[in-house]
């Protein structure tokens with residue numbers, strides 16, 4: 001059994017399998033072939049899956065429930081007010097009990113240590129559905145989206161992150177570097193990337209012929225970039241620091257001025273939900289923006305994760321016969 005905690009725990013090949021699998025299930029899902037749907041629907045028929053979400057979610061919840069339903073499993077959404085966890089029951093007891101009854105647990109938590117705790121005591125695969133350090137499902141989806149729009153297998157690309165040092169870029173940077181995409185991360189002065197992520201990123205870059213640059217200059221990061229990416233400046237739970245953070249992020253809004261530094265055919269990405277301080281409407285709703293394709297691809301990333309970690313129990317060499325042969 002394997003858990004999905006972070007992209008950095010995967011080999012380059014394993015990560016590529018997840019992206020390929022997401023692409024495969026997108027084709028299968030959209031082809032409208034009833035026999036393909038029936039074949040997939042029996043893979044987890046009669047099983048259940050728990051979504052233990054202690055934070056709110058639109059994309060992760062909808063995509064995960066959709067993916068599980070596609071494979072025939074019944075998803076059970078367990079929000080923070082629905083179960084005894086954290087109020088009346090310990091993490092350990094909850095994990096033992098829930099994992100004894102379901103095929104897998106998708107967990108959205110606050111601290112990374114909570115994901116680690118879950119993986120220690122669960123008898124079924126844990127899929128990290130966001131913690132304060134990582135967001136692996138988002139990274140699988142993001143690489144699929146970049147592949148579809150700019151095909152990194154044929155073109156040398158540069159992705160520029162303009163924003164916070166957060167869970168999304170931690171996994172996205174490693175994911176890009178694994179597939180040979182150069183990454184330039186810009187964060188405001190005083191907001192630093194985790195040194196462990198930089199170290200891991202540099203090792204991945206060296207092995208894959210990609211480059212990792214970390215800077216406090218948004219224009220330096222944006223220069224020549226094929227993809228500009230940002231995320232919320234104020235993460236869930238940081239609302240108390242809103243005024244101070246907005247001051248710190250001056251010069252980091254993605255607007256037409258900053259985009260003028262990028263490649264003329266640049267794409268704009270954002271994992272959503274979006275706020276106006278991060279990106280102006282003229283960019284967010286422009287032809288450069290691929291944010292809604294990106295959001296849709298969350299469904300296929302979730303399908304890939306269910307296929308590899310739940311149906312095939314972490315065996316990356318197993319999978320649908322038609323893509324293995």
Ligand SMILES: NC(=O)OP(=O)(O)O
Nearest residue numbers: 057058059060271272
């Ligand atoms: N991108 C993302 O994880 O969205 P949600 O918080 O809505 O799930």
